[in-house]
Amino acid sequence: MKDTDEALFPSDRIQERLGKNPRAGGQRFRLPPQITERIAFVLLLMAALTILLPVVIILGVILAQGLPAIRWDFLTEAPRMGMKEGGIFPAIVGTFYLVLGTILFALPLGVFAAIYLTEYSRENFLTRWIRLAIFNLAGVPSVVYGLFGLGLFVIFLKMGASILAGSLTLAMMILPVIITASEEALLAVPQSFREASLALGATRWQTIWKVVLPNALPGILTGAILGIGRAAGETAPILFTVAAFYLPQLPRSIFDQAMALPYHLYVISTQIPNVRMETKAGTALVLLLLVLGMNLAAIVIRSRFRRRKKW
Amino acid sequence: MATKRAQSIWEFLIERWILLNGIACIVLVILIFLFLLREGASAFRFTSLKDFLWGQNWYPVSDPPRFGVLPLILGSLLVTLGALLISIPLGIGSAIFISEVAPSRIRDWLKSGVELLAAIPSIVIGFIGMTVLAPWIKDLFDLPTGLTALTGSITLAFMAMPTIVSITEDALTAVPISYREASLALGATRWQTIYRVVVPSAASGILAAVMLGVGRAIGETMAVMMVTGNAAVIPQSFLQPVRTLTATIAAEMGETVHQSPHYFALFAIGIVLFVITYLINVSAGFVIHRGKKI
Numbered sequence: 001m002k003d004t005d006e007a008l009f010p011s012d013r014i015q016e017r018l019g020k021n022p023r024a025g026g027q028r029f030r031l032p033p034q035i036t037e038r039i040a041f042v043l044l045l046m047a048a049l050t051i052l053l054p055v056v057i058i059l060g061v062i063l064a065q066g067l068p069a070i071r072w073d074f075l076t077e078a079p080r081m082g083m084k085e086g087g088i089f090p091a092i093v094g095t096f097y098l099v100l101g102t103i104l105f106a107l108p109l110g111v112f113a114a115i116y117l118t119e120y121s122r123e124n125f126l127t128r129w130i131r132l133a134i135f136n137l138a139g140v141p142s143v144v145y146g147l148f149g150l151g152l153f154v155i156f157l158k159m160g161a162s163i164l165a166g167s168l169t170l171a172m173m174i175l176p177v178i179i180t181a182s183e184e185a186l187l188a189v190p191q192s193f194r195e196a197s198l199a200l201g202a203t204r205w206q207t208i209w210k211v212v213l214p215n216a217l218p219g220i221l222t223g224a225i226l227g228i229g230r231a232a233g234e235t236a237p238i239l240f241t242v243a244a245f246y247l248p249q250l251p252r253s254i255f256d257q258a259m260a261l262p263y264h265l266y267v268i269s270t271q272i273p274n275v276r277m278e279t280k281a282g283t284a285l286v287l288l289l290l291v292l293g294m295n296l297a298a299i300v301i302r303s304r305f306r307r308r309k310k311w
Numbered sequence: 312m313a314t315k316r317a318q319s320i321w322e323f324l325i326e327r328w329i330l331l332n333g334i335a336c337i338v339l340v341i342l343i344f345l346f347l348l349r350e351g352a353s354a355f356r357f358t359s360l361k362d363f364l365w366g367q368n369w370y371p372v373s374d375p376p377r378f379g380v381l382p383l384i385l386g387s388l389l390v391t392l393g394a395l396l397i398s399i400p401l402g403i404g405s406a407i408f409i410s411e412v413a414p415s416r417i418r419d420w421l422k423s424g425v426e427l428l429a430a431i432p433s434i435v436i437g438f439i440g441m442t443v444l445a446p447w448i449k450d451l452f453d454l455p456t457g458l459t460a461l462t463g464s465i466t467l468a469f470m471a472m473p474t475i476v477s478i479t480e481d482a483l484t485a486v487p488i489s490y491r492e493a494s495l496a497l498g499a500t501r502w503q504t505i506y507r508v509v510v511p512s513a514a515s516g517i518l519a520a521v522m523l524g525v526g527r528a529i530g531e532t533m534a535v536m537m538v539t540g541n542a543a544v545i546p547q548s549f550l551q552p553v554r555t556l557t558a559t560i561a562a563e564m565g566e567t568v569h570q571s572p573h574y575f576a577l578f579a580i581g582i583v584l585f586v587i588t589y590l591i592n593v594s595a596g597f598v599i600h601r602g603k604k605i
Binding site (some may be wrong): 034036037040041043044045046047048050051052054055058060061062104108109112113115116117119120126127129130132133134135136137138139140141142143144145146147148150151152155157172177179198203204205229232233234235236239240246262265266269270277280287288291292295 | 316318319321322325326328329330332333336337339340342343346347349375391400401402404405407408413421424425426427428430431432433434435436437438439441442443469472476499500501502503505506519523524526527529530531532533537557560561564565569577578581584587588589591592593596
């Protein structure tokens with residue numbers, strides 16, 4: 001009898017496994033599945049909205065408190081009066097130099113490493129280790145990068161606390177971002193492009209240089225900009241490698257220390273008492289605009305490229 | 312002929328160069344570890360490994376200095392634990408909502424929101440934690456200070472969230488659509504399908520997401536330093552100031568003398584951090600890898 005039952009109603013077994021006995025006749029009260037689903041979906045929606053809450057609070061507070069501070073002299077003057085007055089110009093310039101140096105080091109290294117992984121190697125022992133290394137680099141805490149930069153660049157290579165040491169440290173940190181993005185971009189170039197080029201007699205490198213890289217450029221650029229955004233906002237890696245507490249004049253060479261926006265925000269919000277909220281929030285706003293601006297640029301490049309893509 | 316030869320030499324050189332760049336990634340990981348080890352190992356001339364890991368007092372500048380990092384390790388663990396209690400349900404819940412429930416328009420909005428949260432620099436999050444969250448916690452629990460482990464946990468929860476959400480979402484998306492179709496065709500509701508079929512199939516990916524979230528939380532520095540109050544004592548509750556491993560390095564390295572015992576001890580903390588995050592990453596990678604095979 002049981003066998004025919006199952007044959008007749010194959011879904012009964014599923015229903016049982018789902019925790020319901022369709023023939024039990026309501027010995028135990030259960031909410032109808034449609035109601036349970038409603039409740040579950042509302043809870044999930046609330047979880048998703050809770051994630052957005054801090055974004056709204058952060059942007060809201062910083063815009064509301066910081067916007068009044070953004071005046072021309074705030075952006076173009078050095079801090080004065082123990083950093084309670086004046087502007088943040090040296091910090092902006094310092095961050096600009098740091099980001100420039102970072103990308104100069106990280107982009108070539110990252111792109112070549114990605115080319116190795118996608119174009120010049122099959123999956124083997126070495127590539128597995130390289131991938132593992134990249135995965136682990138992405139997980140190393142930023143403050144450990146700071147220690148590493150201090151140990152290797154500042155002390156061992158005798159660069160001192162300088163823009164050079166700071167840029168190199170930040171470059172190491174954003175390397176995984178750049179490699180991963182470049183790899184994705186290279187893999188997205190259709191295999192037929194390479195085959196066509198090779199069939200015309202081009203060498204492997206000519207194919208990569210003239211065919212693959214130009215087509216992967218927007219993707220690589222996206223990764224580079226995301227990496228820059230990350231580097232511009234990080235504080236811990238530059239604490240001991242470049243950041244100057246207070247340095248009103250601009251750095252003159254790559255061996256000079258420099259102020260940087262994130263570190264400046266840290267200093268005026270924790271190290272110096274009684275700095276006006278407006279000044280602090282204004283500094284945070286400039287940093288936030290810079291970082292989010294980069295991210296926005298990356299998103300725009302990515303979506304324009306996707307629309308233009310013909311293959 | 313000559314150009315052809317030059318061409319092939321060029322090809323050869325460029326190939327080597329590219330290989331070198333690939334290997335550089337491995338070298339970099341080794342270099343990081345070596346330099347931490349080089350500076351950190353000297354700390355054990357001044358303290359034993361047992362006193363270091365098990366010592367309950369962190370008085371780096373007293374005479375004689377005491378380098379016990381147990382309070383710092385417990386501080387890091389407590390703050391991370393609190394962050395996980397908040398971010399695991401919220402993170403996995405939102406990931407399920409984003410990938411399984413939300414209509415595509417809302418999904419895009421939510422994903423941008425998560426990306427935005429990931430992009431906000433930790434110093435800015437710390438700043439808001441300090442100026443908005445901490446006073447609120449102080450009033451809510453009627454505490455002498457709002458800079459507590461709880462404040463740190465809440466702050467960290469939202470910093471680990473983007474990692475947890477995006478990796479969980481990837482894992483859920485990777486579950487074949489035919490699984491869902493089969494379940495729905497048998498008469499299960501969407502919610503039954505999600506929690507009986509989709510989530511169990513994505514379990515290893517979700518586990519990896521949580522682990523990477525832990526790694527992110529333990530390694531976070533600036534925001535935590537700004538909101539936890541930095542008292543290096545063995546923590547008793549969520550409502551008191553604590554100090555983490557990362558914050559200790561960031562706060563004290565600036566004041567140490569190069570090659571002093573204190574300097575070496577901070578590098579030794581760096582080793583502890585590196586090893587913890589390395590183990591977490593390797594096991595997360597292992598979990599992901601195994602999940603893919605099945």
